[in-house]
Amino acid sequence: MPGLKVSRRRFTPKSWISGSWISLSSKLATGTVIAIIVAVLLILLSGAVSYFWPRPIYEFWVERSGEAAVPVHGIIAGKENAADGSARLLIRSVTAAGDDPATPGTDRLPAADYVWLPETAVVQRSRPHHLTAMETRDGRWHWGYVVQLQVDGEILAYTGSLIDFSNQLLAADCAAQQHMINALRPARVADACSDAEFIDWRLLFEDAERRQVTVAGADILQLMQPNGAGLLDRIASFATHLVTFRSPNRYAPHHGQDIVAAIYGTVLMVLVMSLVVSPLGGLAAVYLHEYAGRGWLATVLRVAVNNLAGVPSIIYGVFGLGFFIHAVGGRFDQWFFADKLPVPTFGTGGLLWAAMTLALLTLPVVIVATEEALARIPRSLKEGGYALGATQSEAVRYLLWPLALPGLLTGMILAVARAAGEVAPLMLLGVVKQASSLPIDGNFPFLHLERKFMHLGYYLYDLAFRNTNLKEGLGLLFAVALLLVVVVLVLNLSAVFLRNRLYDRYRKLMS
Amino acid sequence: MSTEENARPDLQSDQTEPDQTPSDQTHQSDLLEAVPPAEEAAKVAIAADRLSLNYAGRPALDAVTLSIRHGLVTAFIGPSGCGKSSLLRCFNRLNDLNDECELSGTVTINGEDIYRPDVDVIDLRRRVGMVFQRPNPFPKSIFENVAFGPRLQGVKSMAALEDTVEWSLRGAALWDEVKGRLDRSALELSSGQQQRLVIARAIAVKPEILLLDEPCSSLDPISTLKVEELIHDLKSRYTIVIVTHNMQQAARVSDYTAFMNQGRLVEYDSTDVIFTNPKDKQTEDYITGRYG
Numbered sequence: 001m002p003g004l005k006v007s008r009r010r011f012t013p014k015s016w017i018s019g020s021w022i023s024l025s026s027k028l029a030t031g032t033v034i035a036i037i038v039a040v041l042l043i044l045l046s047g048a049v050s051y052f053w054p055r056p057i058y059e060f061w062v063e064r065s066g067e068a069a070v071p072v073h074g075i076i077a078g079k080e081n082a083a084d085g086s087a088r089l090l091i092r093s094v095t096a097a098g099d100d101p102a103t104p105g106t107d108r109l110p111a112a113d114y115v116w117l118p119e120t121a122v123v124q125r126s127r128p129h130h131l132t133a134m135e136t137r138d139g140r141w142h143w144g145y146v147v148q149l150q151v152d153g154e155i156l157a158y159t160g161s162l163i164d165f166s167n168q169l170l171a172a173d174c175a176a177q178q179h180m181i182n183a184l185r186p187a188r189v190a191d192a193c194s195d196a197e198f199i200d201w202r203l204l205f206e207d208a209e210r211r212q213v214t215v216a217g218a219d220i221l222q223l224m225q226p227n228g229a230g231l232l233d234r235i236a237s238f239a240t241h242l243v244t245f246r247s248p249n250r251y252a253p254h255h256g257q258d259i260v261a262a263i264y265g266t267v268l269m270v271l272v273m274s275l276v277v278s279p280l281g282g283l284a285a286v287y288l289h290e291y292a293g294r295g296w297l298a299t300v301l302r303v304a305v306n307n308l309a310g311v312p313s314i315i316y317g318v319f320g321l322g323f324f325i326h327a328v329g330g331r332f333d334q335w336f337f338a339d340k341l342p343v344p345t346f347g348t349g350g351l352l353w354a355a356m357t358l359a360l361l362t363l364p365v366v367i368v369a370t371e372e373a374l375a376r377i378p379r380s381l382k383e384g385g386y387a388l389g390a391t392q393s394e395a396v397r398y399l400l401w402p403l404a405l406p407g408l409l410t411g412m413i414l415a416v417a418r419a420a421g422e423v424a425p426l427m428l429l430g431v432v433k434q435a436s437s438l439p440i441d442g443n444f445p446f447l448h449l450e451r452k453f454m455h456l457g458y459y460l461y462d463l464a465f466r467n468t469n470l471k472e473g474l475g476l477l478f479a480v481a482l483l484l485v486v487v488v489l490v491l492n493l494s495a496v497f498l499r500n501r502l503y504d505r506y507r508k509l510m511s
Numbered sequence: 512m513s514t515e516e517n518a519r520p521d522l523q524s525d526q527t528e529p530d531q532t533p534s535d536q537t538h539q540s541d542l543l544e545a546v547p548p549a550e551e552a553a554k555v556a557i558a559a560d561r562l563s564l565n566y567a568g569r570p571a572l573d574a575v576t577l578s579i580r581h582g583l584v585t586a587f588i589g590p591s592g593c594g595k596s597s598l599l600r601c602f603n604r605l606n607d608l609n610d611e612c613e614l615s616g617t618v619t620i621n622g623e624d625i626y627r628p629d630v631d632v633i634d635l636r637r638r639v640g641m642v643f644q645r646p647n648p649f650p651k652s653i654f655e656n657v658a659f660g661p662r663l664q665g666v667k668s669m670a671a672l673e674d675t676v677e678w679s680l681r682g683a684a685l686w687d688e689v690k691g692r693l694d695r696s697a698l699e700l701s702s703g704q705q706q707r708l709v710i711a712r713a714i715a716v717k718p719e720i721l722l723l724d725e726p727c728s729s730l731d732p733i734s735t736l737k738v739e740e741l742i743h744d745l746k747s748r749y750t751i752v753i754v755t756h757n758m759q760q761a762a763r764v765s766d767y768t769a770f771m772n773q774g775r776l777v778e779y780d781s782t783d784v785i786f787t788n789p790k791d792k793q794t795e796d797y798i799t800g801r802y803g
């Protein structure tokens with residue numbers, strides 16, 4: 001078309017530089033954030049994987065000050081380079097040097113402990129396929145060889161490979177020996193006592209110092225030959241240990257149950273908190289947006305809501321302790337549970353008060369998010385309702401509220417993320433290291449809101465303090481941390497999923 | 512005969528030049544002739560008397576006095592910001608929603624003062640339906656949009672609701688286009704269809720008066736044509752007040768036209784007179800495009 005002028009944007013060097021600078025730096029910033037997140041997840045993941053992955057057992061031949069070399073069995077737990085260039089290995093093992101905390105007596109093997117071995121002292125190291133790790137019922141680990149297997153006093157044909165042996169048992173299809181198979185399958189963590197078809201089986205175990213001990217099958221939790229196991233067996237072992245949250249490498253007595261209890265506690269508390277905070281936050285937002293107007297009361301409320309988000313969480317904990325536990329809970333006990341006093345029912349920390357306190361903590365987020373959603377609703381929509389003869393409450397209920405829901409859920413997503421990670425206030429409100437019962441069970445009324453509960457965040461905190469400076473201990477820490485991340489993620493994703501389904505419905509209107 | 516008096520399109524006395532007073536009378540006779548059945552024409556649907564309105568102290572309407580006839584289409588024209596919408600929103604008290612809005616003067620509908628404290632605003636808004644400049648369907652299904660008003664009035668029977676929805680959608684010339692997908696979201700419709708849906712929603716509560724505030728300003732020409740045809744059809748059943756920016760539209764659809772400027776009613780007469788023989792210089796300038 002003649003005369004049609006195409007307007008060109010003029011590029012000056014300055015605009016070009018500033019423009020690209022902004023785009024470059026924003027890309028850099030995004031990249032950095034993603035890199036940090038990925039790095040954190042990778043560290044947690046590698047720590048967690050190494051905790052559940054069956055590690056090889058070594059046979060070291062150790063030579064000390066001119067003496068003849070002696071064998072030491074163990075797992076490498078770490079390595080340290082000294083300033084002079086020499087290195088030493090941290091071994092979890094039964095020490096050969098005799099400085100082990102061996103229990104006196106012939107029928108018990110010394111338990112594993114950590115020892116440092118100078119690398120120069122190790123003249124030879126190998127990973128024999130038949131080297132066996134045995135976990136006994138008392139939670140101890142032992143390394144050595146299974147010399148002999150007997151059932152009811154009868155010695156069985158045994159080549160040294162537990163995997164071959166259990167395969168034989170399986171092929172023979174002898175149901176009576178199921179228990180034995182359970183203990184022998186490297187992937188299984190058997191619970192000997194719970195097995196109905198109990199048979200009397202025992203094995204002869206020989207440790208690095210050639211001490212032989214007969215161990216009853218009933219005392220054995222698991223037997224593994226990780227060096228001989230193929231990849232599939234190792235993956236199977238990893239998976240079983242992951243599910244039961246027990247390490248195949250080290251003593252970890254209660255973790256499985258504790259972790260389950262902590263997951264229950266965390267999820268339940270977040271759910272109860274959501275049930276409390278969503279109606280409260282939603283209605284407060286509707287009130288502020290729709291009814292409060294611009295009076296001083298509304299202003300005070302808005303300022304309070306915006307500033308409450310910045311109050312340190314421990315202050316909420318103190319408030320919960322003073323208000324919910326002592327004032328409200330104490331009153332509750334006097335009214336409804338007087339027969340149990342002086343033992344408090346609600347007058348002490350518990351799931352309900354923790355959830356209520358966290359609901360207060362996350363209330364501002366929910367209110368602000370919901371109010372923003374309300375503010376985004378076009379005025380014309382409400383007017384359309386009024387023009388049809390809707391009262392204010394009808395307009396709110398049928399037109400505003402459905403559209404505010406996605407915002408409310410966005411608030412809930414933020415609230416869940418915050419609540420699931422909060423530990424400090426919980427310590428005042430009924431979280432415990434070890435709970436004797438879950439807050440949910442088969443006994444009426446099924447949900448026991450007054451009970452004390454375990455929480456992943458607090459469990460992690462406690463673990464971190466209990467653990468010494470040993471690097472190996474970090475594995476469990478990372479595993480629990482990753483689990484907490486996963487729990488928060490699952491809770492969050494379900495809220496996101498819910499919100500997106502709502503958004504789909506309203507997207508066209510909001511754009 | 513007081514209604515007759517009210518029916519007279521009123522020129523602002525403070526801005527009317529003295530020599531226009533005789534023409535004022537001519538006006539009246541013109542008007543009476545323009546509407547054939549005299550008894551019908553005498554019926555006044557809406558009457559505003561010295562209606563003034565301020566938004567937070569800023570005047571938007573200045574002593575507007577006019578009567579809108581029953582059963583006819585009345586168009587409000589005028590430059591934007593002159594107060595057309597504000598005036599329209601006085602007729603269903605939608606301005607009540609705005610705290611900053613102050614009003615003086617009276618508005619009567621069918622002879623009843625709608626700003627008396629004991630008036631049921633909810634019922635008033637049912638009787639006086641309104642359609643806005645931009646289609647504002649609710650984020651619900653087509654069916655629920657139309658059924659919204661009847662439901663508010665407590666209609667629960669599904670059969671009754673279905674009847675009303677069909678009747679309204681037919682009335683809004685939309686039925687054939689949507690009858691197969693009443694349960695789909697109203698937001699999926701084109702904006703022309705949405706605007707007709709909103710009209711269907713408005714007539715579903717069986718109002719007496721329809722206020723249309725620039726109903727076609729966000730529509731394409733074909734949708735505009737459809738809405739205009741619809742206005743023609745609706746005319747026989749409702750008193751319609753339409754605000755429009757489009758001079759041709761006002762000429763096409765309306766019986767009476769009011770020209771407003773800066774919060775004042777400048778000239779109000781039968782559409783023929785306004786477009787062929789305006790009395791006021793401002794009106795003439797505006798309709799010939801010489802305004803501003």
Ligand SMILES: Nc1ncnc2c1ncn2[C@@H]1O[C@H](COP(=O)(O)OP(=O)(O)O)[C@@H](O)[C@H]1O
Nearest residue numbers: 566570571590591592593594595596597598609
């Ligand atoms: N809600 C409101 N708050 C404050 N001022 C308003 C509001 N609505 C309209 N106005 C003002 O009132 C005057 C008339 O507006 P309006 O009635 O919308 O004009 P029109 O519909 O003729 O374009 C304008 O000056 C506008 O700025």
Ligand SMILES: [Mg+2]
Nearest residue numbers: 595596597724
């Ligand atoms: Mg307007």
